[in-house]
Amino acid sequence: MSMEKQKRLVDRLLAMTLTGELGWKAAERDKTFQVSFGAGSLSVGAVSQSHLSIPDYEISLYKADGTEVETFTDSELYEDGRASGTNVWRKKMHDLHEYARRTALGAEEILNSILNEIDASNVVRLGPGGGQAPK
Helix, strand or coil: CCCHHHHHHHHHHHHHHHCCCCCCEECCCCCEEEEEECCEEEEEEEECCCCCCCCEEEEEEEECCCCEEEEEEHHHHHHCCCCCCCCHHHHHHHHHHHHHHHHHHCHHHHHHHHHHHHHHCCCCCECHHHCECCC
8 A cells, every 4th residue: 555645644744733733732642642633633652662762653543533544653654665775754753743742732832931031031141151141
């Protein structure tokens, strides 16, 4: 079975996540994040492989009623029509998982808020090496 639609889905999800278009939420399963669409939803998760030290990244598709209809991993995308020795799908799905996690947990908002507060304060700024930086 060709995995071209799944590859296209990963590319689109990554692009939309980077531009803030998707509202990722934490899922019930550990290290898994989900987003809903009109026809259903999907999740992206890091799945430990007992014989490997690095996880596989997995996307699962669900019907509106929550029934899982398909699951695929970065390894399956890599094996589909492998043309080189580099698994670009591991990197793409890792990045998707990481950005979905940051979105779901609100990391960007917290980071921006802290930076804004620090920038707006009159706190003495330290330069390189810990000395006072010129104002």
